[in-house]
Structure formats: C-alpha cells, structure tokens
Amino acid sequence: MSTFWALAGILMALALLFTVVPLLRKHQLVTVDHDRLNAEVVKEQLNELQADLEAGKLDQQTYAAARHDLERELLSNLDGSTGHDTAPQHHGRWAAGLFAVLVPGLAVLIYLQLGAPDYSAREAEARSAASSGQQNAHPLAEMVEVLAQRLREEPDRLEGWLLLARSYATLDASKRPLKPTRRRDVSAATRRIC
Secondary structure, eight states: OHHHHHHHHHHHHHHHHHHHHHHHSOOOOOEEEHHHHHHHHHHHHHHHHHHHHHHTSSOHHHHHHHHHHHHHHHHHHOOOSOOEEEOOOOOOHHHHHHHHHHHHHHHHHHHHHHSOTTHHHHHHHHHHHHHHTOOOOHHHHHHHHHHHHHHHHSTTOHHHHHHHHHHHHHTTOTTSOOOOSOHHHHHHHHHHHO
C-alpha cells in the first residue's frame, strides 16, 4: 500500500506542478496607449477614403464630409491624458494556494469514497492464508461431495456423472475412481440421452 501512496503522491505533485507553477509566474504588464491606438485607426480609415476618392467611388463633397466626421471623431476620442492604461496585474497566489490544498484533498476524499482503500489489506490476508494452507477452497469440494452422494442415490443420471468427472478433474482429484454402483444403470442412462 505504501507503494500506491508513493506513486499517488508523485502523480499529485506532477499535477500540481502543471497547475500551480503557471499561476505563480510573473506576468508581463500590458500598457495600452488609447490615443495612439485611436489615431492609428482613424489614419487607416482616412487612407481608405483617399483610395475610394482616387478610384472614383466617392465624389469630392462626400470625401470632405467623411474626412470631417473622422477628424471630429478623433478629437472627441482624444482625452488629453497620458493615454497609458496598465492592465491590472492579477496575482495567482491565492489560486495556487487553493489548488495546492483542494486538488490533493479532493483526490484523497474521492479515493476513500469510491476506491478500495482496504484492498491491499485484503490482498495481504489472502496471501497469508494461501501460504499457511488455510485457503478456503472447501465450498467447491463440498459441493462435489454432495453431487457424488446424490449420484450414489440416483445412479442413472449420466449428466451428473459427467459433471462429477469434470469437477474431480478441476479439483485435481482424478485419482478417485468413478465407479457407478451398477454398470447397467449407466448404460441405460447413456441410451436415454443419446
């Protein structure tokens, strides 16, 4: 059983390594300059308008109105601040601590509820009983003796004699003679079945 728990502990440590270590890593701070981003988007839209004007898809008046709208939108989006937002830095330490406690705890709890924690103890008892010769194989031998007694009482049942022969072979008791009480009863049973 100690081998099982050692292997289970190793696998648990490996599972925790894959779940907890990424949570404990330092994450890069992401900074976003909203003003710069807005300016890039408007610049791209102005380039598309210019391309549409040159391709003849827009007339000069429509182009001027669309350009004016884009410039006004850019001015309303520029807030004049530094423009840098930092993404909140979330530390995964609380999640790592939670995983480090819950994963092994739940695994052991589920094993105790659904697994077989006393399996190794039962296996050790079976091994000691087998080595001391106390193995309980007597129920089969007792059933074979009951069958033999029944066949002594009803010797004309061929199926019973065949079953008894197979049972003795199974019990490695093939040295016992299969002597029907009367030979003619066995031959009569054989004729009825065949």
